[in-house]
Amino acid sequence: MTAREVVIPDIGDAENVEVIELCVGPGDSVEVDGALIVIESDKASMEVPSPFAGTVAEIRVELGDVVDSGHVVAVLEVTREASGERTREEAVPQPSAPAEAAPSQPTPSVAPQPPPPPVQLDGAADGAGVYAGPAVRRLARELGVALSDVRGSGPRGRILKDDVKGFVKSAMAGGATPASAALPAIPAIDFSKFGPVEEVPLTRIRNRGARNLHRNWLNVVHVTQHDEADVTDLDGFRRSLGDQAKARGVKLTLLPFIVKACAENLGAFPRFCASLNPAVDGLILKHYRHIGFAVDTDDGLIVPVLRDVDSKGVWALAAEIAELSELARNGRLAPDHLSGGCFTVSSLGRQGGTGFTPIVNAPEVAILGVGRLDTKPRWNGAAFEPRAMLPLSLSYDHRALNGVEGGNFVVALTRLLGDIRRLVL
Numbered sequence: 001m002t003a004r005e006v007v008i009p010d011i012g013d014a015e016n017v018e019v020i021e022l023c024v025g026p027g028d029s030v031e032v033d034g035a036l037i038v039i040e041s042d043k044a045s046m047e048v049p050s051p052f053a054g055t056v057a058e059i060r061v062e063l064g065d066v067v068d069s070g071h072v073v074a075v076l077e078v079t080r081e082a083s084g085e086r087t088r089e090e091a092v093p094q095p096s097a098p099a100e101a102a103p104s105q106p107t108p109s110v111a112p113q114p115p116p117p118p119v120q121l122d123g124a125a126d127g128a129g130v131y132a133g134p135a136v137r138r139l140a141r142e143l144g145v146a147l148s149d150v151r152g153s154g155p156r157g158r159i160l161k162d163d164v165k166g167f168v169k170s171a172m173a174g175g176a177t178p179a180s181a182a183l184p185a186i187p188a189i190d191f192s193k194f195g196p197v198e199e200v201p202l203t204r205i206r207n208r209g210a211r212n213l214h215r216n217w218l219n220v221v222h223v224t225q226h227d228e229a230d231v232t233d234l235d236g237f238r239r240s241l242g243d244q245a246k247a248r249g250v251k252l253t254l255l256p257f258i259v260k261a262c263a264e265n266l267g268a269f270p271r272f273c274a275s276l277n278p279a280v281d282g283l284i285l286k287h288y289r290h291i292g293f294a295v296d297t298d299d300g301l302i303v304p305v306l307r308d309v310d311s312k313g314v315w316a317l318a319a320e321i322a323e324l325s326e327l328a329r330n331g332r333l334a335p336d337h338l339s340g341g342c343f344t345v346s347s348l349g350r351q352g353g354t355g356f357t358p359i360v361n362a363p364e365v366a367i368l369g370v371g372r373l374d375t376k377p378r379w380n381g382a383a384f385e386p387r388a389m390l391p392l393s394l395s396y397d398h399r400a401l402n403g404v405e406g407g408n409f410v411v412a413l414t415r416l417l418g419d420i421r422r423l424v425l
């Protein structure tokens with residue numbers, strides 16, 4: 001085999017163009033006219049095609065290099081030439097590498113045959129208006145992908161092979177979206193360049209959860225309203241029930257009280273117990289109070305639903321929360337346990353934190369995040385006194401609810417939790 005240099009062909013009056021993509025690397029096979037690199041001038045991007053078929057021995061440019069006509073791009077071990085009939089004996093050595101960079105056994109190279117012209121990428125025949133090179137177009141054709149549906153992650157939105165592959169992967173996972181709706185792709189990075197890594201698969205639940213969260217994040221117009229409820233009396237009351245809880249075999253945490261207060265509050269604010277209709281021009285008000293609560297399991301986050309919370313007492317809710325959490329952690333929840341929620345409570349109280357922004361569990365329109373209770377000094381009009389303060393974070397869909405409604409809901413909820421006697425009024 002003969003080693004031959006490939007140079008950048010005549011690119012007209014475009015000078016000092018930038019190398020923006022390396023399409024091949026050492027050891028790769030290339031066909032005649034296969035793309036070697038992509039260069040970009042002020043006006044256009046062009047692929048530099050290979051005039052030979054063979055194997056890439058060396059790439060002589062790097063991303064970001066500024067190059068011109070005649071610059072050596074690569075050295076190929078040639079098996080076949082574009083114009084077909086020339087033999088390796090006809091090759092004319094052309095020492096174009098700088099002396100100090102030359103290998104001890106100089107590579108016999110040849111004056112390049114008039115190299116094929118660069119292939120302009122912008123506005124090519126199929127998928128006109130799509131910014132992609134022939135190799136990418138060929139790959140898209142082979143995979144049956146319409147390039148107009150693919151979001152390019154290259155410079156100025158150019159579609160790369162990885163974008164096409166990513167689109168196919170996403171389509172197979174059920175998540176592909178047309179470019180008009182898709183976000184710019186996050187570049188795939190080989191992190192092992194920076195240090196040791198390992199890839200672990202997401203569990204089925206985490207995987208499904210990730211898709212749902214992404215869907216909700218993209219569809220819902222999120223606003224999060226933060227507040228603190230003074231739960232000094234409520235927490236004292238809860239603790240005072242410790243012996244009764246033990247006798248009943250129930251763990252009485254703040255959560256059943258919070259869920260109960262939410263059900264009460266949903267009665268006063270029915271637009272929070274609702275879903276937008278599919279056309280997003282109407283609100284479906286639900287006259288039932290089924291409330292989901294987030295459970296952290298080894299396999300991922302699960303949200304079982306407590307039914308008719310408004311008609312249940314705190315003991316019953318505490319027992320049901322324990323039972324559903326246990327079923328969730330053992331992977332034994334039935335579909336009925338997971339459907340029909342109107343509103344969700346996500347408590348990170350045990351874990352800690354003063355506030356977070358929970359993602360609305362669409363098609364619900366609101367979710368309450370609960371942080372860790374903390375004793376804080378509070379001004380009572382005459383002096384500071386220690387009070388047990390519970391951080392609350394209400395995220396809601398701004399398409400369904402406005403800020404005043406969000407604020408009013410949280411304030412009313414803090415009042416209910418501040419004086420739970422109100423729950424029986």
Ligand code: CAO
Nearest residue numbers: 253254255294295296325346347349350358359371372373
């Ligand atoms: N502040 C301080 N302490 C709190 C608290 C709070 N807000 N909430 C709970 N605690 C305490 C409890 O009182 C309990 O203390 P003791 O063991 O001393 O009695 C302890 O933390 C453990 O509570 P728990 O987590 O077992 O019970 P719970 O009723 O509060 O919550 C459940 C049950 C299933 C919701 C919870 O275990 C869980 O899985 N939480 C994670 C939810 C989650 O991942 N949310 C994030 C989703 S992203 O939106």
